[in-house]
Amino acid sequence: MAQMNYLTQCTFDFGALAQTPRVLKGLGVARPFVVTDPGLKANGLLDRLLAALGEAPAGVYADTPANPTESASAAAAAQYRDTRADGIVALGGGSSMDLAKAVGLMVSHEGPFERLGATQRGMRFITKIPPLLAVPTTAGTGSEVSPGAVVILDNGRKETFVSPYLVPAAAICDPDLTLGLPPLLTAATGMDAMTHCIEAVLTPVVHPPAEAIGLDGAERAMTWLERAVKDGGDRDARWHMMMASFEGALAFAKGLGAVHGLSHALGRIQDLKLHHGTLNAVILPHSLAMIGDAAPEKFARLRRALGLAPNGDLPQAIADLNARLKLPGSLSAMGVTEAHWPAARDYAVSDLATLSNAVPFDSEKYDALFRRAL
Amino acid sequence: MAQMNYLTQCTFDFGALAQTPRVLKGLGVARPFVVTDPGLKANGLLDRLLAALGEAPAGVYADTPANPTESASAAAAAQYRDTRADGIVALGGGSSMDLAKAVGLMVSHEGPFERLGATQRGMRFITKIPPLLAVPTTAGTGSEVSPGAVVILDNGRKETFVSPYLVPAAAICDPDLTLGLPPLLTAATGMDAMTHCIEAVLTPVVHPPAEAIGLDGAERAMTWLERAVKDGGDRDARWHMMMASFEGALAFAKGLGAVHGLSHALGRIQDLKLHHGTLNAVILPHSLAMIGDAAPEKFARLRRALGLAPNGDLPQAIADLNARLKLPGSLSAMGVTEAHWPAARDYAVSDLATLSNAVPFDSEKYDALFRRAL
Numbered sequence: 020m021a022q023m024n025y026l027t028q029c030t031f032d033f034g035a036l037a038q039t040p041r042v043l044k045g046l047g048v049a050r051p052f053v054v055t056d057p058g059l060k061a062n063g064l065l066d067r068l069l070a071a072l073g074e075a076p077a078g079v080y081a082d083t084p085a086n087p088t089e090s091a092s093a094a095a096a097a098q099y100r101d102t103r104a105d106g107i108v109a110l111g112g113g114s115s116m117d118l119a120k121a122v123g124l125m126v127s128h129e130g131p132f133e134r135l136g137a138t139q140r141g142m143r144f145i146t147k148i149p150p151l152l153a154v155p156t157t158a159g160t161g162s163e164v165s166p167g168a169v170v171i172l173d174n175g176r177k178e179t180f181v182s183p184y185l186v187p188a189a190a191i192c193d194p195d196l197t198l199g200l201p202p203l204l205t206a207a208t209g210m211d212a213m214t215h216c217i218e219a220v221l222t223p224v225v226h227p228p229a230e231a232i233g234l235d236g237a238e239r240a241m242t243w244l245e246r247a248v249k250d251g252g253d254r255d256a257r258w259h260m261m262m263a264s265f266e267g268a269l270a271f272a273k274g275l276g277a278v279h280g281l282s283h284a285l286g287r288i289q290d291l292k293l294h295h296g297t298l299n300a301v302i303l304p305h306s307l308a309m310i311g312d313a314a315p316e317k318f319a320r321l322r323r324a325l326g327l328a329p330n331g332d333l334p335q336a337i338a339d340l341n342a343r344l345k346l347p348g349s350l351s352a353m354g355v356t357e358a359h360w361p362a363a364r365d366y367a368v369s370d371l372a373t374l375s376n377a378v379p380f381d382s383e384k385y386d387a388l389f390r391r392a393l
Numbered sequence: 394m395a396q397m398n399y400l401t402q403c404t405f406d407f408g409a410l411a412q413t414p415r416v417l418k419g420l421g422v423a424r425p426f427v428v429t430d431p432g433l434k435a436n437g438l439l440d441r442l443l444a445a446l447g448e449a450p451a452g453v454y455a456d457t458p459a460n461p462t463e464s465a466s467a468a469a470a471a472q473y474r475d476t477r478a479d480g481i482v483a484l485g486g487g488s489s490m491d492l493a494k495a496v497g498l499m500v501s502h503e504g505p506f507e508r509l510g511a512t513q514r515g516m517r518f519i520t521k522i523p524p525l526l527a528v529p530t531t532a533g534t535g536s537e538v539s540p541g542a543v544v545i546l547d548n549g550r551k552e553t554f555v556s557p558y559l560v561p562a563a564a565i566c567d568p569d570l571t572l573g574l575p576p577l578l579t580a581a582t583g584m585d586a587m588t589h590c591i592e593a594v595l596t597p598v599v600h601p602p603a604e605a606i607g608l609d610g611a612e613r614a615m616t617w618l619e620r621a622v623k624d625g626g627d628r629d630a631r632w633h634m635m636m637a638s639f640e641g642a643l644a645f646a647k648g649l650g651a652v653h654g655l656s657h658a659l660g661r662i663q664d665l666k667l668h669h670g671t672l673n674a675v676i677l678p679h680s681l682a683m684i685g686d687a688a689p690e691k692f693a694r695l696r697r698a699l700g701l702a703p704n705g706d707l708p709q710a711i712a713d714l715n716a717r718l719k720l721p722g723s724l725s726a727m728g729v730t731e732a733h734w735p736a737a738r739d740y741a742v743s744d745l746a747t748l749s750n751a752v753p754f755d756s757e758k759y760d761a762l763f764r765r766a767l
Contacts, residue, residue, distance in 0.1 A: 024557070024646070025399035025602055032599075183398070225406075227636050228399055228643055231609035232602045239601075262601050269602055272398070323697075 025269055027153075027164040028189045031262070033254065035193040036154070039071045039108070042189050046150035048106030050077035052099045054119040055110040057081060064156055064196060068110050078102035083111060083118045085292070088171045089132055092121035099126050106150040109187070112208070113160035113169075113295070116153050120168035120185045123148030136178035137371060145182035153187040156196045158247075158260040159208025159296050161215060161268025163190035169283075177287050179371060192265060194257040202248045206344035209244040209260050211296030213237060213337075214303050215267030218276040221310060221317050221377040226273035233273075236266030238324040241340070248344055274375030277367075278306045281388055284367035291354050300337075300346045301353065305391040307334040309384070310377045317377070350393045360389055399643055401527075401538040402563045405636070407628065409567040410528070413445045413482070416563050420524035422480030424451035426473045428493040429484040431455060438530055438570060442484050452476035457485060457492045459666065462545045463506055466495035473500050480524040483561070486582070487534030487543075487669070490527050494542035494559045497522030510552035511745060519556035527561040530570045532621075532634040533582025533670050535589060535642025537564035543657075551661045553745060566639055568631040576622045580718035583618040583634050585670030587611060587711075588677050589641030592650040595684060595691050595751040600647035607647075610640030612698040615714070622718050648749030651741075652680045655762055658741035665728050674711075674720045675727065679765040681708040683758070684751045691751070724767045734763055 022030060028045075030038050043051055053076050059065050060081040069076070080095040099107070099122055109119030124135055127148050135141035153163035162168075164187070168180045200208070216236035219229060240263040247256035282298040285291075311318070311334075322331050338348075347353050367373065367385045380388075396404060402419075404412050417425055427450050433439050434455040443450070454469040473481070473496055483493030498509055501522050509515035527537035536542075538561070542554045574582070590610035593603060614637040621630035656672040659665075685692070685708075696705050712722075721727050741747065741759045754762075 022600075025643075226396075227609060227613075228606045228640055231605040231640070234609075235601060235605035266602055266605070269399075 026186050026272065029164065029192060029265065030190070031192040031265065033193065033195050033258065035191045036067060036071045036196065038191060039068065039152070040073055042152055042191060043106065043108070046106060046152065046188055048150050048152070050103060050105045051108045051152070052077050052102060052104035052106070053079045053108045053110060054083060054095060054122060055079070055081050055115050056083040059111055059156060062199065065110060068108070068154065076108070077104035083115045085114060086171055087114050087118035087121060087169070089121070089173045092118055092125060092170060096122045096125035106152070108152045108154060110154045110156060112155065112157040113162045116155070116160070116162035116187070117168035117170060119151060119153070120148070120180065121170050123151055123185070124180065133172055133178065135180055137181050138178060141180065142182050145180070145184050147184055151187040153190045154196070155190070155192060155261070155264070157200060157204065157208045158197050158257070158264040159211035161212065161264045163187055163192065163268070164265060165268040165271065181371070192261050194254065194261045197257050197261060198252060198254070200251060202251065203345070205251060206244070206248045206346055207294050207296035207300065209240060209247060209263070209296070210300035210303070210341070210344070210346065212260065212264040212267040213240040213244065214278050214299035215271050215275065216240065216263065217303065217307070217321060218278055219267070219270035219273050220321060221314055222274035222276055222375040223377065224273045224375055229270045229273040232266045233270030234320055234324040236263040236270060237321060239263040239266065241325045245340070245343055275372040276306065276376035277373060277380045277385070277388060278302045279372035280367045280370035280376070280380065281385065281392070283370050283372065284363035285350070285355060285359070287366060288355070288359055288363065293353055297346060297353065300341050301348070301350055302388065302392045304334040304338040304341070305388055307337060308391070309388060313378045355393065357393070400560050400646065403538065403566060403639065404564070405566040405639065407567065407569050407632070409565045410441060410445045410570065412565060413442065413526070413528070414447055416526060416565060417480065417482070420480060420526065420562055422524050422526070424477060424479045425482045425526070426451050426476060426478035426480070427453040427482045427484060428457060428469060428496060429453070429455050429489050430457040433485055433530060436573065439484060442482070442528065450482070451478035457489045459488060460545055461488050461492035461495060461543070463495070463547045466492055466499060466544060470496045470499035480526070482526045482528060484528045484530060486529065486531040487536045490529065490534070490536035490561070491542035491544060493525060493527070494522070494554065495544050497525055497559070498554065507546055507552065509554055511555045512552060515554065516556050519554070519558050521558055525561040527564045528570070529564070529566060529635070529638070531574060531578065531582045532571050532631070532638040533585035535586065535638045535645070537561055537566065537642070538639060539642040539645065555745070566635050568628065568635045571631050571635060572626060572628070574625060576625065577719070579625060580618070580622045580720055581668050581670035581674065583614060583621065583637070583670070584674035584677070584715065584718070584720065586634065586638040586641040587614040587618065588652050588673035589645050589649065590614065590637065591677065591681070591695060592652055593641070593644035593647050594695060595688055596648035596650055596749040597751065598647040598749055603644045603647040606640045607644030608694055608698040610637045610644060611695060613637040613640065615699045618714070619717055649746040650680065650750035651747060651754045651759070651762060652676045653746035654741045654744035654750070654754065655759065655766070657744050657746065658737035659724070659729060659733065661740060662729070662733050662737065667727055671720060671727065674715050675722070675724055676762065676766045678708040678712040678715070679762055681711060682765070683762060687752045729767065731767070
């Protein structure tokens with residue numbers, strides 16, 4: 020059982036779910052409140068968590084929407100208070116973990132939720148939230164070790180909340196929980212992890228340990244993602260993809276880049292409901308092609324990690340991987356059109372991730388990236 | 394300026410020393426107590442720290458011995474209490490940092506100091522110590538991010554103290570402070586960092602992020618250590634060696650091995666006063682040769698990180714590096730004889746690092762390692 024304590028105190032291995040009572044005890048949580056989504060209630064994973072807990076939790080909120088909203092978070096927070104819970108267990112993918120972080124903020128911070136948002140420079144108001152244990156059921160987002168949460172506000176705006184206090188106090192990463200993930204979701208979430216690793220390596224922010232972890236995660240995803248997609252029951256592949264996901268989020272402690280800027284912008288298009296990981300996968304080769312010569316040393320290290328020849332074509336290698344994973348080859352294939360761009364463009368330019376891109380990215384650069392990926 | 398927050402909140406770059414007031418403020422320290430050694434008082438580095446502080450600290454203890462002792466720690470702790478200090482700044486190499494950790498323990502824990510030692514399973518008694526800011530002046534030990542301290546007790550026994558609470562709350566790593574290190578000390582401390590990285594990679598404990606950091610640190614040391622030794626004023630080399638040292642200690646969150654077991658054992662020989670890093674350097678090739686075929690995948694990754702051919706001779710590469718660094722080629726050359734072995738042997742076998750060695754190591758294995766290295 021791997022015990023890792025960079026940022027999050029993480030217990031990682033097959034069967035780690037059984038450690039839930041021990042980990043909660045270590046956090047001083049006696050009355051956990053579980054946050055999850057309808058899919059995990061339906062497919063039995065919630066029941067497995069409840070069985071692992073032994074005693075009934077203080078409460079369960081199983082209505083997390085695909086994209087967490089302020090109103091859903093408020094409903095869960097009200098339930099948290101009513102049940103006199105003293106900590107949160109988030110079971111799920113990025114949505115459940117982000118909603119759990121929002122609940123943690125709401126039950127411990129006064130005033131309008133919105134003022135805590137990153138665009139309001141809300142980080143300075145954010146302090147301690149109740150102990151949060153994250154139990155991921157996908158391998159990609161890495162929310163179990165990330166300081167961020169994305170929530171759609173009541174006013175319709177998609178807001179990011181960022182603070183070191185939002186890094187879950189503990190995580191239980193049990194690859195058993197991902198064995199049932201369907202191939203397409205495995206591919207899309209896996210490419211999310213790959214994108215975290217690669218963008219984190221490429222940002223000019225200096226953080227060599229995070230860069231090393233990103234390279235390792237990228238190598239791991241390149242080696243194992245196809246196997247996890249081809250055979251969902253491949254336990255080794257599931258273990259390594261969950262580790263790549265964890266490593267991706269450790270790595271992006273140093274920042275992300277324009278793939279995420281554009282992906283966040285397009286993810287806000289309400290009528291399309293595009294998957295974040297799939298967007299990242301489609302955009303990544305084009306962002307890499309645009310960075311190219313500006314980051315020769317980082318490209319060399321990435322080629323080495325991904326098993327390419329010293330002069331290998333990195334963008335093409337990612338495009339080829341996408342094709343083998345049967346992910347879409349373009350934004351058009353996902354339903355995006357030129358008409359979506361004007362509204363998304365400004366959002367991309369102002370996204371937090373844009374600030375740490377490998378090369379400066381302005382509106383014109385985003386125009387080019389969008390058109391390439393379209 | 395790199396900001397890294399795995400385990401320790403670290404500010405790292407040339408000129409980082411100037412950030413000392415900001416970092417202390419962040420830790421809530423208003424009356425810092427400085428722990429350093431006579432050499433740093435003599436060579437002006439203490440004065441540079443005092444100048445960076447701006448106002449006078451609560452107190453200064455500048456009598457740290459080459460190997461920290463319980464009595465020196467007690468003297469410093471008494472001074473800490475007398476000056477009503479509320480935090481510690483450790484300026485120096487491993488000795489000052491370890492003594493500062495001992496002071497932190499003494500001023501916050503009741504009862505005999507000895508009971509807190511690792512051999513007494515003292516970790517369970519260790520709780521919060523006053524905020525500790527570590528400012529390393531060598532590049533090797535990595536104590537600024539490690540959970541351990543080694544102190545010679547009043548009863549003559551060398552004891553290790555280990556607890557997550559002993560990881561310094563913050564570190565300021567300023568490669569400027571290492572520009573004046575003489576070549577031999579640069580080489581010996583640098584090989585300490587290299588040994589941390591390599592032994593951490595090789596231990597079977599599963600912690601992929603730490604392994605990735607260890608590989609990166611080993612690559613960095615292989616690339617830059619010779620340059621730092623040949624030209625102490627090579628700023629790039631100093632930067633990278635300080636980073637390799639930091640990475641080495643992040644990596645050994647996953648454990649160390651028999652090189653450290655034997656090195657700790659021989660380091661206790663009072664009349665020889667052997668340097669820990671030099672011992673590690675001399676022993677490392679022999680430990681690697683004994684592990685060899687038992688860790689083929691780890692060896693392959695290390696060869697790749699160190700720039701060797703896929704079938705390159707890893708132990709020989711380290712021995713060659715030692716020779717180029719003008720480090721001793723054997724324990725005999727350091728003054729160790731067969732007569733020292735009986736007393737050291739049991740200590741090596743029971744050393745904490747032995748538990749996490751790449752392959753199980755008993756008395757016979759240590760006999761073989763000692764004779765090879767002799």
